[in-house]
Amino acid sequence: HERTGERRLALAGGVALNCVANTRLLEETPFTEVWVQPAAGDSGTALGGALHLAQAYGEPAAPMGTAALGRGFTDDELGAWLDVARVPYTRPADLAAEVAAELAANRIVAWFQGRSEYGPRALGHRSLLAHPGHAANTERLNDVKGREQFRPVAPMVLESRARDVFGRGPVPSPYMLFVHDVRPEWAARVPAVVHVDGTARVQTVSPDGEPLVARLLTEFERRTGLPVLVNTSLNTAGRPMVDDPRDALECFGSAPVEVLVLGPYVVRRREVFGS
Structure with a gap:
């Protein structure tokens, strides 16, 4: 926060599955919003790869509105x-x-x-x-x-x-x-x-x-x-x-x-x- 002045913090990686730590970051730092994507951990690498390629090919990234991204059945x-x-x-x-x-x-x-x-x-x-x-x-x-x-x-x-x-x-x-x-x-x-x-x-x-x-x-x-x-x-x-x-x-x-x-x-x- 001192380096960027940003009020939002986005987290990923396995450590971001620590709910207690996430709550302390929200309450005890100047950040007013802490966002953790639901597949924080190794599987989130797929999301990062998709976002990287989307940006490279000019595809706008939309906000993530749901974690229901897997298989479904009629x-x-x-x-x-x-x-x-x-x-x-x-x-x-x-x-x-x-x-x-x-x-x-x-x-x-x-x-x-x-x-x-x-x-x-x-x-x-x-x-x-x-x-x-x-x-x-x-x-x-x-x-x-x-x-x-x-x-x-x-x-x-x-x-x-x-x-x-x-x-x-x-x-x-x-x-x-x-x-x-x-x-x-x-x-x-x-x-x-x-x-x-x-x-x-x-x-x-x-x-x-x-x-x-x-x-x-x-x-x-x-x-x-x-x-x-x-x-x-x-x-x-x-x-x-x-x-x-x-x-x-x-x-x-x-x-x-x-x-x-x-x-x-x-x-x-x-x-x-x-x-």
């Missing part, structure tokens, strides 16, 4: 995979309301929607979702993923509701790359997403960018009074994040997940396995 393609797997499924008229009811009943949901996320964070496209009001759900999700119990899980919240639940920390925060203080009056209500130091690694959701996830959050709050959902990546230990329908079905079949949402379709474990 509803027909997803339905065909379910038919091949020979699992019973439904296509509810109101997907957000039906899945919100499952989450409100404290069922873990594997959520597969749209194009996969670019980078290491699940941002509502390849996610495991759960009720934040039960502290035991952190352990349940770590059991699903087969990882150490000290691993935290993160909250997703509507951008318009973020300041009601979380204090210190930037809003919007769509890529889950900063930490936020959980307001004391909310910490006991959403214990599954609160770190031991009283913070959380928040993902804010905009209805313009993520209309389905925004509706899911709204429907969940209508049923529970909680504007937050637990969100962690859809994968199990030692395996990359689920990317295609076959991966999703394999994960659902091998992990203790009660509901799989594959695009507009809902698969329930009790209807597949009878329990």
Whole structure:
């Protein structure tokens, strides 16, 4: 800042995945805006290469509005995979309301929607979702993923509701790359997403960018009074994040997940396995 006078700082590289450090840079330096691209780490080299060549060939670089830059599948393609797997499924008229009811009943949901996320964070496209009001759900999700119990899980919240639940920390925060203080009056209500130091690694959701996830959050709050959902990546230990329908079905079949949402379709474990 002393050398450039700039008020904005953009970060990349693996160190920029340190949410605590990013928050301190925003709060304890003269920079008024700190931006971290969601694939900070080695995979971000691809983005840098693309930007370099775009500039060399005179292509204007547009702002990065989403991390949903991976593969996507049509509803027909997803339905065909379910038919091949020979699992019973439904296509509810109101997907957000039906899945919100499952989450409100404290069922873990594997959520597969749209194009996969670019980078290491699940941002509502390849996610495991759960009720934040039960502290035991952190352990349940770590059991699903087969990882150490000290691993935290993160909250997703509507951008318009973020300041009601979380204090210190930037809003919007769509890529889950900063930490936020959980307001004391909310910490006991959403214990599954609160770190031991009283913070959380928040993902804010905009209805313009993520209309389905925004509706899911709204429907969940209508049923529970909680504007937050637990969100962690859809994968199990030692395996990359689920990317295609076959991966999703394999994960659902091998992990203790009660509901799989594959695009507009809902698969329930009790209807597949009878329990």
